[in-house]
Amino acid sequence: MNRSLPFICLAIFFLISCKNNTNKTSETKADTLTEAQQHLAENALKGLEAFDGLAVHTFATEPMLKNPTNIDVDERGRVWVTEAYNYRPTINGNPTNAAGDRIMILEDTNGDGKADTAKVFYQGPELNAPLGICVLGKQVLISQSPYVWAFYDDDGDDKADRKEIMFSGIGGEQHDHGMHTFTFGPDGKLYFNFGNEGKQLKDKNGKPVLDQDGDPIDSKKYKQGMVFRCNPDGSHVECLGQNFRNPYEVAADSYGTLWQSDNDDDGNRGVRINYVMDYGNYGYTDEMTGAGWQASRTNMEDSIPFRHWHLNDPGEVPNLLQTGAGSPTGIVVYEGSLLPKEFQGQLIHCDAGTNIVRSYSITKNGAGYSAKIINILEGEKDKWFRPADICVAPDGSLIVADWYDPGVGGHQAGDQTRGRIYRVAPANSNYTIPTENYSTPEGAVAALQNPNLAVRHHAFITLQSMGAEAVPALEKLWNDENANPRMRARAFWVLVKMKNANAQPYIQQAIKNNNPDLRITGLRASRELNADVINVVKQLVNDNDAQVRRECAIALHHNKSAEAPELWATLAMQHDGKDRWYLEALGIGADKQWNAFFKAYLNQVKNPLQSAASKDIVWRARTDEAVPYLAQLASDKNVPVQNRLRYFRAFDFNTGPAKSSYLVKMIADNTSNDISLNKLVLHALDVKTVQHSDVAQKALVDVIQSVQRTPEYIEFVKQYEVKTENNNLLQLAIDSANAGLGRDAARLLLTLKGNALVQKVLSGKDTLQTKALLSALSGVGSKESIDIIQKVALSPGYSMNIRKDAAGKIGKSWGGEDRVLEILKAKKVPAELVPDVVASVSGAWRGSVKSEAESYLPDHAATALKKAPTMNELAAIKGDAVKGKAIFMSTCSVCHVAGNEGKDFGPKLTEIGSKYAKDGLLDAIVHPSDGISFGYEGWEIKMKDGSAMSGIIASKTETAMEVKFPGGTTQQIKMNEVASRKEMKTSLMPEGLYQNMSNEDLANLLEYLESLKKK
Structure with a gap:
């Protein structure tokens, strides 16, 4: 689970309202209850609304259970629960139970639909907030990073008799982005996944688990979150998909089709539902470099929710659906008949962030799918309703686990003792197993x-x-x-x-069936059993159903048969130029065999530029055989350059020797010197090629000249290390001293060894230029830049006017703040400059820095800190959202985006009011370090040159990382220049922000933030 802001401590009573339906059933409204009454177990159903014809009942509530993270329902209708009382105590400061967390069994023994007995199946100190449970007869699998435990009830007394490790080495302990639950598939196999903290899979002895290709399952081969299949004993593990952020569960239908949800980086409205196409890449990070989705690239998507998944890149499987903001959790395929027809055969899914249980009505669309949302159960007005998991009971009813908490994970818990289990079924439907x-x-x-x-x-x-x-x-x-x-x-x-069965007759029956889903099932079985796959593909290669042909393409993945290239080419010839799902299936099928497969395709298509379909194949291909055609598409003068961006981006995915020569030829053939074309070519080229090509060198000069005084200018000069531009960088730093462009120019100037030029200006007689350059340098934050400013401030060779100006700029960066304290402690600052040095950290993000620096002022008197106001105190003030927005713009927008306003540093707040009430928002402001969202942790980075910086690592590859700083600025750092990096324990959001606000200001700010809801 994940969230946009730290956990909250209180919230209003919930009211589930299914917006997608006009006909609903509901319990009595709870408007007259006090806040304390609203959270009582006996009032759990008040305000609930469900889809027309369905009713919701409490199966169990606290104190029978607490903090349910995951559930399973056994064949007797009993609900098995993993609890998380001990969830993240070092962050929360919550008490812990030394006996460990529990695995509970809740049972309705008298058939009234309510659990009346609760048994502890297992409790032990090694259980720390497990996130998954799967009941398989006498075996119970428990997912808890870094382990997967297999518990056994050998004698059937509902107590674990023994346990063993099935998998190990998975991510960090108690991490929400680690191992998630297992599910039983129709093929008798187990399916499971982990989030992007999982990173690797090892066996019980700590040895790397090998995938279907015989390679270790780790982050060297695969990226981010992954989906797996294995035998019931944990053997023969296959990685079926990668590059997710945090998929919480995977669900398999009876045909073997896989579905799951995936969480976005908080606040980016990119939560998604995926059909898991075997061996697909799902685009959370750059497929080739591992760079984050915010990193600059050619043909970036216009919308952040789509940019988040690299959807314009060749090689990324499309999303079934994007649902906006949220914290997606449990998911099932409902294949029962008790619920209304709208839900039969469909996905049903929990989203704890948006307090909702939904159904996704899926329709086939070519080789892929489309879907619409139907709400089943919603808690829009109760921010404590956190549906964490969902299962189907033996009678066909839905069993929903409610973690019931003011927040939604993210390494924080606001309530340790509550938790509910609900049953959703048609009205008057008894719980009869x-x-x-x-x-x-x-x-x-x-x-x-x-x-x-x-x-x-x-x-x-x-x-x-x-x-x-x-x-x-x-x-x-x-x-x-x-x-x-x-x-x-x-x-x-x-x-x-x-x-010992002879599967071939059944497979042949299946692939000849009139139902395409059964033909697909037959093909999947032939793959799993390695039963004459090529022969099966040969029979289906011209099937009239695009989804069957999709499976044929996937079946060729890493298949070394001599017939495979021709079969793939036959499938490729049936691409319609519109179906991205089909195209990606072709790409998966051709993986590591593009040369042979594309040659076979050329033998059939002859001219791969004749249609949208064949152009698609060229765009998706990863072979030198396709590069000449890709170059023609990218340089087609009859098409606007903007429309050719996708082809230029495709060069980044081709790593063969042909790429560079064709790109240089594109420049040579550009006789009209089209700058926009040469820009794109240079972005795709490597430094070494440009350095050895006179044609490319000239184009680079022309391009740099055309983009002077722009961020793109900085990008090109940096990429190609053009030291001849140092004079221009100096002037840009001076002219744009108080803007990001000037700071970036100053940083790059120092990187390109332009120190002599800097010193010449600082030692010159033009006071305005000197002060401007000092301003530009003050935002750089490197050891070198801080040394320069300090030298000017402390050297008697400069005029006092310049020295005081420099002294007031030493602490304008994170590293500068540390330097201020260092020189004040060492008494290196002359008395007349102490006020200026102290003033340089007046806007420090770390309140401790500001306070300590102020202690060096003469006649300093410590100011007592104001006690944070309570919600009750603020509730007495009528908030004004308009005034609150003004406070947001002056105080919060430097690090947060709301709508189209603000700086992109911390989690976006555009829909924060949909997740949290004022209580939680106040807690986030007062206690920003109580629960830091995953992906927004601060890092202290020490460089080999002795400098240091702190920020969020927005993107990291093997060679570089991009660090984001408060205010939304970014800096790319080469990994070989980094000495060390350490995750910070506290939030980069400054403590004590409320100290400078009146209670009225806070009330207005909360009113505005609560108004930021999903439209």
Whole structure:
């Protein structure tokens, strides 16, 4: 779970209102309850609203359970719960239970729909806020980074008798972006995922787990969050998708199609739902470099929510849906019949950030899908309703876990003792668990069709153990053309996975079925079993269904058959030039074999520039064979340069030797000296090629001349280290001294060894130029720049006017703040300059720096800190949102964006009112370090030159990282210049911000922030 601001301590009572539906059912409104009453367990249902025809009931509440992070429902309808009382105590300052967290079993023994017994399956000090539970008969899998535990109840007494490690080495302990839960698939395999803190997978002995290619599963091969499949014993692990941020759960339907949600960097409205196309890259970071989504690149998306996932880049699988802001959690595929038809066969998903349980009605769209949202359960007015997980019970009802907290994870918890479990079902539907008969094949086949995964798991392994005895009953369902195809698919999977079974006849039946989903299932089975895959693809390669052909392309992934290139080319010839899903499937199929596959395609298409479809193939290709055509597309003078950006970006994904020569040729052929074209070419070229090409060198000179005094000028001079521009950089620093452009010019001037030019100005007689250059240097923050300013301030060789000006600029950077304290402590500052040096840190982000510096002032008297006002005190003041916006602009906008205003440094606040009430917003202002959002941690970075800086690492590759500073400025740093980096314990948001605000100001600011809600 994740969030935009630190945790809050109080919030208003919740009211779930399903906006997508005009007909709803609801309990009695709770408007007359006090805030304390609203949070009581007995009032949990008041204000709830559900989809028309559905009712919500409390299955269990505190004190029966607390802080449920994840649930599973077993075949008896019992709810298993992982609790997180000990969640992040070192950050929260909350008490802990030395006995450890618990795994609970909640049961309704009398059929009234409410749990009346609660058992502790296991409690131990090694359990620290586990994030996943999967009940598989007598085995219970618990996901808790850095481990996956397998607990066993050997004697059936609902107590764990033993435990062992299944996987290890996964991310940091108690990290929300680590290991998440397991789920049982229709093929008898386990599916699971971890977030971008997972980084690697090791076995119980600490040895690297190898993927389907025999490579270690780690961050060297894969990027960020990943999705996996493995055998029930943890063997034969396959990585099925990568480059997610924080996928919380993965759900598999009966055909073997995978779905999951993914969280964005907080505040960027990029939460997404994904169809997981096997072996796909999902674009959280740059596929080639690992750079973050904010890093500059050619053909960047116009909208931040789409830019967040690199969606314009070749090689990124599209998103099914983007839902905006939120903190997505549990997800299931509902394949029951109890709920209304709108939800049958659809995804159902929890979003704890937006207090909602949704259904996504999915429609096939070419080789991909589209979806619309239908709300099932919503808590818009109760910021404590945090649906953390959802499961399907054996009767077909939904079981929802509510973490019930003022916040939504993000390493912080505001309430340790509350937690609720809800049941959602049609009105007057009793919680009656069907009795399954596993003793006969017919009974086990009936159980296989249950919507609950635990029942299906029991049926699957029972039918497997029956062997040949179970085949007639399974074949009866498999061959029933009138049966639900999802149920037929389940029978099919059992048949082909039988020990020593001859799967080929069933696969042949499946791929010849009239239902494309069953044809897909047959192909997937042939891949899993390695059962004559090429022959199956040959039979389906011209299928009239784009999704079947999509699976054919994926089936060729790393397939070394001599027939594979021709089959791929046949599939590529059927691309329509519009279907991005199909195109990416082709890309996945051709991975590591582009040379042979693209040559086979050329044999069929002859001219790959003749259509939108073939141009797409060229754009997606990763081979020197495609580069000549890519160059033609990128340099086509009949097309505006802006429309050619996608082709220039594609050069970044081709690393062969042909790339540079064709790019240089594009410059040579540009006889009209089109600057806009040469700019793009130079962005795609490497420094070494330009240095050895007279044509490219001349183009670089012309381009630099054309972009003088712009950020793009700085970018080109820096990229190619053009020292002949030092004089121009100096003048730019002087002329734009108080702007970011001047600061960047001064920084680059020092990087390019222009110190002599700097010293000449500082020693000159032009006072205005000297002061301007000092201003530009004051924002650089490197050791060299601070040394220069300090030397001017403390050297008697300069006039007192200049010295005082320099003294007032020493502390204008993070490193400068440290230097101020250093020279004041060492008594290096003359008495007449102490006030100026102290004044240089008057705007310091660290209040401690400002306070300590002020202590060196003569006759200094310490000012008592004002006590933070309580919410009750502020509630007595009628807030004014208009005045609050003015306070935001003067105080908060230097680090936060709201709408189109403010600086992009901390989490965006555009929709913060949808997540938190005023109580929580006040807590975030008063206690900014209580819960720092993942991805917004501050880092102290020490450089090899002795300088230091602090900021947010916005992007990091093997060679460079981009650091973002308060105020939204950024600096790119080469990794070989970094001595060390250390994560800060406190927020970069300054403590004591409220000290300079009146209570009226705070009330107005809270009124404005609470008004920032999703439209």
